[in-house]
Amino acid sequence: MKPPKRALQFLRWFCREDYLEEIEGDLIEVFEKQSLLSPRRARWGFIWSVCKYLRPQFIRAFKINVHQNARAMFRHNFTITYRSFLKYKSSFFINLIGLSSGLACTILIYLWVSDELKVNNLHAAGDRLVEVMERQLDNGQITVQSGTPGILAETMAQELPEVASATTVSWTDKYVLSVDDRNMQGTGVYAGRDYFKIFSFPLLQGDPGKVLIDKKSIVLSDEMAVRLFGTTENVLGKTVTWQHEKLFNVSGVFKKMPAQSTQQYDFLLTTDEMKEAHPWTLQWTNNAPSTFVVLREGASLEAFSAKIVNFVEDHGGEKGTTVFATPYSRLYLHGRFVNGVEAGGRIEYVRMFSIIAFFILLIACINFMNLSTARASRRIKEIGTKKAMGASRRALIIQYLGESMLMALLSMGCAFLLVILLLPQFNLITGKTLTVPTDYPTLLSLAGLAIFAGWIAGSYPALYLSGFNPVAILKGQLHGSWSELWVRRGLVVFQFVCSVVLIVSVWVVYEQMQYTQTKNLGYNKDHLLYFEGQGKVTQNLETVIATVRNFPGVTNASSIGHSLMEFGAGSSTSSMQWEGKDPDLVVEMENVRVNYGMIEMLEVQLVAGRYYAQQFGAEDSNIIFNEAAIAAMGMEDPIGKTVTLWGKPRTIVGVVKDFHFRSFHEKVKPLFFNLAPDGTWMVMMKVEPGKEADVIARLEKFHKDYNPGFLLSYRFLDQDYQAQYVAEQRVATLSKYFAGLAILISSLGLLGLAAFTAERRLKEIGIRKIHGATNVGVVFLLMKDFTRMVLVAIVISFPISYVISRQWLDGFAYKINLQWWFFATAGLSALFVAWFTVALQTWRAARVNPAKTLRSE
Amino acid sequence: MKTPSLGEFEELVLLMVGALHDEAYGVAVLENLESHLKKKLNISAVHVALKRMEDKGLVRSRFGGITEDRGGRRKKYYVMTALGKRALDQQYALRNSIYNLIPDISFSK
Structure with missing residues (x-):
């Protein structure tokens, strides 16, 4: 029978050492005697007794003096x-x-x-909120797109038990909303009933499950509500006019979407309204809106993705179209797909x-x-x-x-x-x-x-x-020991390796940016002003174009279906048929609707044939391709041949040179110009340099008188072009600062080391000078060591920076070649900065009078 | 020299240390006191009293030899010092002197 271990340990921990043996012995003796009568009581007695020793008299000194x-x-x-x-x-x-x-x-x-x-990580459903996207086989390459059939969300919610709820979110566009005489332009979107249940955007007014049920509902952002009504209070049930055309009732007000959401809307309309206004979204072969799904708790994403692979095709969608699901919160950071596979x-x-x-x-x-x-x-x-x-x-x-x-x-x-x-x-x-x-x-x-x-x-x-x-x-x-010196040198070398790598990278980013800005795009993006026709403008397009063309300062005007940079936003088709086409081959082609004179105004060069012109009559049965499209179709001598588009024959009348209508990240895709003046809402004009302000003022006045109630939103084409490279521009600017900082910090360190070395070698310098060394000779002597270190750093950094730059450039289909002088310049600039820093210090040390330094010994 | 004061329980322990002369260690004192007082005591109380009296110089202690008992811990034996004896004597003298002042009459029930 042993006494309780814990109690004994506790006693030993707190009890004075000189008392411990006696107390322990006596306690154990009492315990042994008692445990003969009742072991249980003996144990409790022992514990109780131990506790009773907790008094100042018995507690040992805990080292308070050490703290002091x-x-x-x-x-x-x-x-x-x-x-x-x-x-x-x-x-x-x-x-x-x-x-x-x-x-x-x-x-x-x-x-x-x-x-x-x-x-996009702020929604309650978290990883269960997924976006359903399509993979399409396009000319041997798999492309991924977020555009899906407009009825995909509803069908999935009905047919798949894993789906807890699903919503369609359409493309965004700018529309005019009016209340009384007040006209406001805002970004609007069509969204499914459960939108506010799926996305956790708080509603200030209205019930998340009910605001998008009634077909004629509109949900406003609080900002839009204030702009229209001056308040967000008591606006439910009020009427808003859309595009001076349709009436909607305000069913809810949501708080402005946070900056950390990529969805930014001013108002939402219902999908029922979308189906009526855009009946083509009901077809399984047309893709435009995005589809979002919330999976049921416990449903596996992989299983779901595998199950829906042929969902669109099975419902009558285009052949070869497969669908898959990715967590919505992941898409923002992992949104690039190469050949159908996620690639950063x-x-x-x-x-x-x-x-x-x-x-x-x-x-x-x-x-x-x-x-x-x-x-x-x-x-x-x-x-x-x-x-x-x-x-x-x-x-x-x-x-x-x-x-x-x-x-x-x-x-x-x-x-x-x-x-x-x-x-x-x-x-x-x-x-x-x-x-x-x-x-x-x-x-x-x-x-x-x-x-x-x-x-x-x-x-x-x-x-x-x-x-x-x-x-x-x-x-x-x-x-100083040798190892110490080596560590110090190694660290300096390391610093300069980092700096040189950063300089080279910045240089490469800068050159690539220059390239995108100055490379001949195959069309002239400069001085092209355009605005989206709305209301009366679309009805009388020809009149508007004629009026605009006569503005002083405008040399030409025409109209086009999309802003050039927005190609691919649902304007491509794979229904082109030609003689000898392999039935399994799918070639996705950009469809650019143009008016007469548009291609000329863009200064897109002809390779063969002619542009569209009114004198030839019946041009809507003709077609103009770019070289990439001709190559994809495998045609030789294409002028005069016939292709079939949407079931109707068309004669090829022209071929234009490839031009970069998309960013340099992608290869030039097949494209055709389709003469369809009715489908061109973007009125574009060529402005004489320097007359931009005049033309804009005149245009605004004209638009206000001619098209009252609609707000003019004009843009320049080269603005859109710049917007394509925002991310790269940001990286370029930021990395410029960071590289500067890295070299600054590195040379600061070098400055300190140089000062130290010079100080340590003051006597040596003094003796050398007495023996006839010149100031310059002494400076060179001191710089030799540092030069060697920086040279080693430069040599090490070249392969590293080469690999990094290569990788970054691989993201571009059209890119600069890495030139040897990028590296040479970066290395030399690092060397010069180092020399300058060191020379600054050593020059001072070299000029000291040797009598001063040698006096004391 | 002024003799230190003695608490009631201390006095009992001191008496027992004296009575057990040279055989007085914690548990022995405890058991004997328990049998005389006919009530349960805690060993810690005895230790408190012993240590306090040791500090006052009324008792002295020494370690006994190592035995197999008590988990190998040595006993600590206490003996009364001359000062301890004097303190007891004075306590008794004081009590007796006052006791003797009580008149020899019968007290009410």
């Missing part, structure tokens, strides 16, 4: 740190500037990344910037490491004395780690101020609305980041400095 010592040491370390900051101001500032700009950059990137990760997307930029942030922070930390180990010789006596007085290695490590953490926390403070200053500019570049974080979790993680940075930066010097032999130090025998 730690506090004293803390204050001591703090003082020493403060004094060393004061004494070595230059390295203090180099560290402060380096670390705080590194941290600021990391915080900005962190804010951007965390915002990117939140996009924005996530690549998220990863890229995270890596850049990490490396910039690392470069800043390396500065700190290098400077503190280099400076160690100055503080070596302090360490020796401390060790001789009995300081343990641990205490020294704590001191130096504490120093670097203090430095990091100080830098974090500065970095935070920098972030507050830079955030508006950063938002401008990234097109986001980020705010300075004030919530505790973020602030805590930032403090954590500072401590982490301090730990990285301080760990090497702390371990290195604390390891010295005190006897050697105090005898003055300690000089």
Whole structure:
């Protein structure tokens, strides 16, 4: 029979040592005697007795005096740190500037990344909310598109038990809404009944399940409601006129969609209305609206995706069309598909910037490491004395780690101020609305980041400095060891590798951007002003075009079905038939509806045949292709041959040169121009350079008088063109700053090291000068070492930057070739920056009068 | 020299230490007190009293030899010091002197 173990352990933990044996012995004796009578009572008695010893008389001293010592040491370390900051101001500032700009950059990137990760991630259904998309075989390539038949959502909800709810969301367009005399333009969309149940956009008024049921319902955003009615209160049931044509009743008001949603609408109409206005959406062969599905709890996405593969085809859709589902929240970051398979997307930029942030922070930390180990010789006596007085290695490590953490926390403070200053500019570049974080979790993680940075930066010097032999130090025998020198050199090399890689990458991005801006697109996008015809304009299109053409400053005018950049938004067809066509071959062709004179105005070059012209009459049975389309059809000598489009024969009258109507990410696709003036709503005009303002003023006045109630929204074609490369432009701008920062921090570190080396070699320089060395000779001597390091860095960085640039360029179908001089220039610029920094310091050291430096010994 | 004061329980323990002369250790004192007082005591109370009296110099202690009993822990034996004896004597003298002042009459029930 043994006494309770826990109680005994507890007793041993708290009881005074000199009493313990006696008390334990007596307790056990009593326990043994009692346990003969009743073991249970004996155990409880034992525990109870142990508890009764919990009184000051018996409790041992818990080392309170040790705490007092730690506090004293803390204050001591703090003082020493403060004094060393004061004494070595230059390295203090180099560290402060380096670390705080590194941290600021990391915080900005962190804010951007965390915002990117939140996009479209705000819906209650989470991963169960999926988008159903189509894969189509197009000329041997599988393309993925979000356009689906307009009745897909409803059919899925009825036929598939896994589907909890589903909704259609149509294409967006700008429409005019009017209340009394007030006309407002807004982005509208048709959406299914369960839209507000599926997407968690809060409704200020109305019931999520009911607002989109009645066919003539309209749901307004709070902004739109205020613009139309001046209030969001009591607007339910009021009437709104759409396009001066149809009346709708307000059934709900939703809060403006948050910036972290890619869906941004001013109002929503019902899908019942869509079916009436656009009956073609009811057919299984037509694809335009997006389809969103919420799966039932527990339903597997893979199983669902596998089950629906042939859903569209089975219901009479186009042959070879398969469907699959992807989580909606994932699509924003993983939205790119290559040959039907997910292949990254924005996530690549998220990863890229995270890596850049990490490396910039690392470069800043390396500065700190290098400077503190280099400076160690100055503080070596302090360490020796401390060790001789009995300081343990641990205490020294704590001191130096504490120093670097203090430095990091100080830098974090500065970095935070920098972030507050830079955030508006950063938002401008990234097109986001980020705010300075004030919530505790973020602030805590930032403090954590500072401590982490301090730990990285301080760990090497702390371990290195604390390891010295005190006897050697105090005898003055300690000089920098070889390994120490190598580590320092290695770190400098590493910093410059990062910098050169960044410079090369920025260069490549910049050149590619230049290429997209200056390459001959095959058409002239400049000075083309266009607006979308609405109301009366579409009814009297020819009159409007004739009027506009006569404006002073307008050289030409015509009309087209889509803005050139919006091709592919549901305007392609695969129903082209030609002689000798393989029945299984599917060739998707862009269908561009044009009016007379449009192709000429775009300055698209003819390869063979002619443009459309009125003098030839009956042009609607003719057709003009681009070279890619001819190649896809495998035709030779195409002029005069006949193809069949939508069941009607058409004669090929012209072939135009391929032109880049899409972004350079994609190859030029097959395309045909279809003369169909009735289907061209975009009135486009060529404006003389410098007359833009006049023409716009005149156009606005004309539109207001001619088409009252509709708002003119005009754009220039080259604006649309720029918009295609927004993401790349952002990357280009941001990486420019980051590369600048990296090289700045690296050269700051070099500056510190150069200053240190020059100081260490003052006597050597003095002796050399006495023996006749010139100032320039001394500068070269000091620079030799640094030059070697930077050269090694440049050599290492070339293959790395080559691989990275190649990968980025692979995202473009049309791209620049990597030139050797991208690398050469980047390397040379790094070298020059390094030389300049080092020369600045060494020149000063070289000019010192040798008598001064050699006087003391 | 002023003798330290004695609490009631301390006095009992001190008496028992004296009575058990050279054989007085925690459990022995406890058991003997229990049998005399005819009530249960906790060993911790005895220890409290012993340690306090040791601090006051009324008892002295020494460790006994190592035995197999008690999980191998040594006993700690207490003996009364001269100061302890004097404290007891004074306590008795004081009590007796006052006791003797009680008149020899019959007290009401």
